[in-house]
Amino acid sequence: MKNTTYLLILSLLLCSCNQTTKEKVTDKSEKNIDSIQIEKNKTDSIKKHQTFNDSIDSLDQDLKAFVPKDYSVISIESGDLNLDEYTDAILVLRKTSEESTSNYAENKPDKRPMLLLIGQKDGTYKLAYKNNNAIYCIDCGGLFGDPFTGITIKNGYFSIEHGVSGGHHWEHVITFKYNKSKNNWFLYKDNYINYKFNDSADENAEALVIDYEKLKTVKDFGEISFEKFNIYNDKGY
Structure with a gap:
């Protein structure tokens, strides 16, 4: 009887020790998972924003001279800006650290x-x-990412193009025109279009339709030269 009681007590003690050990192992495992998650969060915070405009590595030597240290090129366009031959x-250009430092x-x-x-x-x-101040920053599109989409040049005109798509759709095209007598480029048109989803029952209808459009010209903003233009200001200067 004494032996039976002794064995029962020993068994209970062993079970208790095993349970404690399991709890310690589980606790240690959870701490490791927490540590991994913390490190992941740190890594994710290093690269906060994603650009749709990758850096252009292949540059002519003549163009490299215009790229300062810690910057790279995300868009190159050629054409006739000043109506000569x-x-x-x-x-x-973009700061090489913009994906983590722009706020x-x-x-x-x-x-x-x-x-x-x-x-x-x-x-x-x-x-x-x-x-x-002519190009929006990498995170100026908010949750929808980098809004800069490109540059076009044609016969003394050039346009700066922005836009986002997702839960919200908009396009913003800003056009400048060359003035030969002043040897400068001036704001010509500022066109903003906001889109909405088309709720038409017609299966052939466009998925998006214009919600509203705002077109401004020289009559609205006056004479604004390229170097004074500021896209971060609602008035453009």
């Missing part, structure tokens, strides 16, 4: 310089104007 170019929500966007480069007789380029 030589090909001109527009560069849009538009706190009014601290990493600005993206835009350069107007005029082609010379010898094939090189000359900087005409630079504007740090």
Whole structure:
């Protein structure tokens, strides 16, 4: 009887020890998982925003001279900016750290310089104007990401294009026109279009339709030169 009682007590003690050990192992495992999650969060915070405009690595030597240290090019467009016989170019630059350092929500966007480069007789380029406030920042589109979509050049005109798609759809195209007598480019049109989902029952209907459109011209904003234009200001200057 004494032996039976002894064995029963020993069995209970062993079960208790095993349970304690399991709890310690589980607790340690949970702590490891928490540590892994913390490290993951740290890694994710390093790269907060994703750009749709990858850096362009292959640059002509003549263009590399216009890219300062810690910056890279996300857009290169060629065309006739000043109505002469030589090909001109527009560069849009980005700070290499913008994916982690730009913070538009706190009014601290990493600005993206835009350069107007005029082609010379010898094939090189000359900087005409630079504007740090003509292109939206990487996180200016909020949850919908990088809003900058591109640049177009045609016969003395150039356009800056932005837009987002997702739960919210909009396009913003800003066009400048060359003034030969002043040897400068001035704001010509500012066109903003907001879209909404089409609730039409017609299966052939467009998925999106214009909700509203706002077109401003010189009559609305007056004379604004490229270097004074500011996209972060509702008035544009």
